[in-house]
Amino acid sequence: MLCDDDAVEAPDGAPPWLEVFTAEERPDLWERAGVERLFEALWPEYNLHGTHSAAYFGELVPRFARLQALFVDGRSGDLIARARTIPFRWDRTLEDLPRGIDPVGLRAVQDSRTPTALSALSAEVRPEHQGAGLSALVLATMAAMARREGLAPLVAPVRPSWKDRFPITSIEDYANWKRRDGLPYDPWIRVHIRLGARIVRPEPLRVDDGVGRYWEPNVWILHEVS
Numbered sequence: 001m002l003c004d005d006d007a008v009e010a011p012d013g014a015p016p017w018l019e020v021f022t023a024e025e026r027p028d029l030w031e032r033a034g035v036e037r038l039f040e041a042l043w044p045e046y047n048l049h050g051t052h053s054a055a056y057f058g059e060l061v062p063r064f065a066r067l068q069a070l071f072v073d074g075r076s077g078d079l080i081a082r083a084r085t086i087p088f089r090w091d092r093t094l095e096d097l098p099r100g101i102d103p104v105g106l107r108a109v110q111d112s113r114t115p116t117a118l119s120a121l122s123a124e125v126r127p128e129h130q131g132a133g134l135s136a137l138v139l140a141t142m143a144a145m146a147r148r149e150g151l152a153p154l155v156a157p158v159r160p161s162w163k164d165r166f167p168i169t170s171i172e173d174y175a176n177w178k179r180r181d182g183l184p185y186d187p188w189i190r191v192h193i194r195l196g197a198r199i200v201r202p203e204p205l206r207v208d209d210g211v212g213r214y215w216e217p218n219v220w221i222l223h224e225v226s
């Protein structure tokens with residue numbers, strides 16, 4: 001993949017019609033996604049009520065506009081996918097890895113130290129374009145943005161696509177379920193692992209004020225970026 005200082009290009013293997021822009025390059029597209037709520041219908045209802053999510057999702061543009069990617073079908077001009085990421089300070093130890101998506105988002109916006117790593121926040125492919133292999137291109141673009149900004153590694157607090165089908169299975173067990181071919185059972189974890197990433201830690205439990213609560217499970221997955 002070739003990038004100049006300002007642009008991010010479609011990753012290797014992308015179809016010729018796929019155009020990729022950062023929100024810095026195309027603030028109009030970023031705004032359109034929000035105003036027309038192009039990606040909202042993708043999410044299960046339980047995902048739309050985060051306690052802290054507005055505090056960091058609301059900060060992404062203009063502050064981190066170079067790290068948000070928008071994917072356009074150049075044949076129609078349709079905005080078909082979006083990658084949202086946030087840079088944060090991490091010393092690469094497990095102890096210092098925030099305990100899920102809210103903690104990483106809050107650290108990113110509250111910590112005044114220079115960020116060292118990039119966290120994925122969301123990969124979104126609009127329903128009519130799902131199942132065509134775009135998600136790997138979205139992740140490859142996140143890795144390319146991390147590389148360009150000198151942020152490594154790329155980590156992702158992954159929401160496994162099918163975990164809600166198995167509510168009484170622990171996230172640790174679920175994250176490690178494998179198919180016969182040795183790849184993860186969960187389709188979204190599988191995309192990451194196929195790209196060479198590895199699971200570093202599931203986030204099973206959130207404790208507030210001494211009370212453990214069920215929380216949307218995340219699985220931290222790490223992509224080396226060189």
Ligand SMILES: CC(C)(COP(=O)(O)OP(=O)(O)OC[C@H]1O[C@@H](n2cnc3c(N)ncnc32)[C@H](O)[C@@H]1OP(=O)(O)O)[C@@H](O)C(=O)NCCC(=O)NCCS
Nearest residue numbers: 042122123124125130131132133134135136159187188191
């Ligand atoms: C998860 C998501 C990004 C995948 O995007 P995509 O471009 O459709 O995925 P791909 O076509 O690359 O397929 C990836 C894998 O998921 C499977 N898959 C694709 N669409 C699927 C669906 N709707 N349900 C179940 N599995 C699906 C594919 O079979 C593939 O697995 P395989 O290659 O091993 O067979 C997309 O479904 C999405 O935007 N979901 C809503 C938002 C979300 O949950 N994002 C991820 C958490 S941040």
